[in-house]
Amino acid sequence: MPKYLLLRAVQINIFAFMPKVFNFLFLTLIYTSLSAQNPYPQDYFQSPMDIPIILSGSFAELRSNHFHSGIDIKTKGKEGVKVNASADGYVSRIKISHFGYGKALYITHPNGYTTVYAHLQKFGPKIEGFIKKLQYDKESFEVETFPKNTELLVDQGELVGYSGNTGGSGGPHLHFEIRDNQERPINPMLFGVKAKDSKRPRITNVYAYPRDDQALINGKNEVQQLRLIPAANGVYQTEKITAYGEIGFGIVSYDQQDLAPNKNGLSHIKTRFNGTDKLEVDFKRFSFSETKHLNRFIDYAVYKDKNRRIQKLFLEKNNPLSLITNLDNNGYCKIEDSTFSVYKILVKDFDDNTASVRIPIHGLNGEMLPKAKENNTAKHTISESATTYLQGQNSTVTFYPNTVYEDTNISFKYSADTLFLDVDRVPMQKNFSISYNLDAYQDKDIDHLYIARLYGYYKKPSYIGATRKGNELSARTKTLGSFVLASDTEAPKIKPVNFQNKKWLSNYRYLKLKISDKESGISNYRATVNGKWILMEYDYKTGMLVHDFNDEVINETTNNLKVIVTDNVGNSSTFDAVFYRK
Ligand SMILES: [Zn+2]
Known part of the structure; x- marks a missing residue:
């Protein structure tokens, strides 16, 4: 046909x-x-x-x-x-x-x-x-x-x-x-895919950003959150601000649809300054190669700190996102002394439900008030264009060119094997590498070593890599934080879930086991019955390994099951059991 x-x-x-x-x-x-x-x-x-x-x-x-x-x-x-x-x-x-x-x-x-x-x-x-x-x-x-x-x-x-x-x-x-x-x-x-949406997008936060160290917002040279005054029909206004120099804005906004509580994304953002278009964000299409630059589009530090995604409505250095278009002065507004201006943000969902916020700006070249806080420990500069090395006691951290979006100051300390590489607040375009020299370790210990990031309040080590080259162990990551050279000597655990050794499983549809590894994590697994490989589906979220007897590869009465599980440093466990079927 x-x-x-x-x-x-x-x-x-x-x-x-x-x-x-x-x-x-x-x-x-x-x-x-x-x-x-x-x-x-x-x-x-x-x-x-x-x-x-x-x-x-x-x-x-x-x-x-x-x-x-x-x-x-x-x-x-x-x-x-x-x-x-x-x-x-x-x-x-x-x-x-x-x-x-x-x-x-x-x-x-x-x-x-x-x-x-x-x-x-x-x-x-x-x-x-x-x-x-x-x-x-x-x-x-x-x-x-x-x-x-x-x-x-x-x-x-x-x-x-x-x-x-x-x-x-x-x-x-x-x-x-x-x-x-x-x-x-x-x-x-x-x-033409359609999901019912008659609700307007919500705007929850608006911020003003100075472009350089000369700009002023309410007398300060730092990011300011503006007080939002909601009005009817999705029209918001902020309190009046004073400003001088070049400034940009950021917004927190989401869309909700009729039949679900989920907070979804917008389809379009547009900004205007005194009646002139400044910038558009059109969420219609992108390339997988640019999707990582989301971390440049949002205020990454605020996201990591408060789990709040501020969408920055200005284009900074090294942001190639094709979603951002129609730029005038990269989205920034130039505010002169003794002027009155209006900046407007319009957001839209796919069904053209809209919301907007109006920001009245009074131009004022006043005195610069002192900043709220200075980060005194951030003394190490990662260069955007050259390779930067940070040296620990027996370790080196390497940032190749174009890892950070712009030259960035971070704090860096070390104590024995632990590297304190600031906190996860700087977006990275690519991985940086951490390597440890292993000369001080004995051969029998080296095989168990891996590089871990310390997570959460309890500083739980989490595997990031263990690439061995001569006397060096290295790993790559995109997130700053604390790292340590950790050791895993414990083999993975394997437990049968729905059967026991030497039982008849004739009426069973599935064979289920649970696997886990406390330290470096599971790297691979292999299951055989009477020496023949069987398919077991693995779900990392639950640790379940499941074989479907409907695959019809197990046709004998007496079956010797063998499951081998290996962790990320090579510790392995073997589970053996016999089961019968007819
Ligand atoms: Zn999805």
Whole structure:
């Protein structure tokens, strides 16, 4: 059947029998008016789920170290909800990983776009068979494959998976993406995906930032939080400020939709100064290579300190984010003495619900008041353009060029093996490295050493790496903080969960074990039955290792199970058990 007919058939089907089930917009009046400036096809992709679309996450919303690359569709708090191909196409990539997207499916469509379905519990029957075969061939749960465009064809609406909670997912949902042919994720709502939203975005905090050490805000040369006065209809105002020189602003704002309490992201921000456009942030599309610069866009120190994401409405050095456009003076306002100005921030969600804040500014070149606090310990400068070395007793920290966004002062101290490398308040563009010289250690101890970051109140060591080169041990990280050379001599623990040694397991569907490692963490695991590798799925969040007897690879009556688990420094444990089946 030609593509056109298939699409027609599906649409008619939806309209005739399930008008409310797919929460999708097909050519409505609103959309035809929008599509004039919207270059994306409107009737091509259907909803990946049969249930109404309620979002727990929106496109490009601010996440930890990245912009969210898709939409998160709620699955009624459970796993196993059917996931359907959004349009005709072929499976172009399948990736299963412990972290990140977990079980992820990529379907490439004839129009050049790729849809992505992530955190799946399992794949549809055809794809599940394909990937299981690969897992058994490679003897690995984690796999990645790029099938040819003739191998796994799918039709629009075909069952391709079941929603889950695999990988770095904090609860059952479907992560759905649409990417263009350059692998750039685009807001799926721009293709006509619709989630009910009649609520305005909320603005919760506004800040004013001096651009340089000459600028004044309320007499001070430092960031000031402005008092917000809410008014009706999403129109806010701040108290009047006095200012002089070049200043910029930052905002904390989120959007909420009708059927979920989740705080989602905005779709657009625009600023104006005395009637002139200053800057726009358009959250419609980005590249994976730029997503890390979120940490440059937000006030990273405040985020780490207060868990509050201030979006800075000015462009600083080395911020290549393509979301930020239409710049005038990089978004900064120049305030002259004895003037009156108005700065306005307008925010919008995808359904064009708006909110705005108006900031009255009185130009005043007054005396500079003393700063609230000075960081006297921050005496070490990390250079943006040259390699910076910080030397400890038996350790070296190396920052290569372009690690920090600008020359940055940090505090640095050391005591024996512990490095106090300030606190996590400086965004990094790439990793810096920490290395320890091991000359003072005995061979028998060296094998257990790893580099750890000390976390939380109890300074719990957390593994960051243990790369050995001669007499040096090194690790790479993007976060400042305290680090230590730690030792792990304890092997991982392996416990059976739903069976005991020498039992009959004939009616069991699953074989479950729990694995854990107290110190450096689990690096790998391997399970065999009668010497033959069996697939065990690992969930790092629960520590569960699960084999599905429906794989039908265990066909003997007497079965010798052997599970070997190794931690990040190479300590390993072996679990042996016998079970019977017929
Ligand atoms: Zn997601």
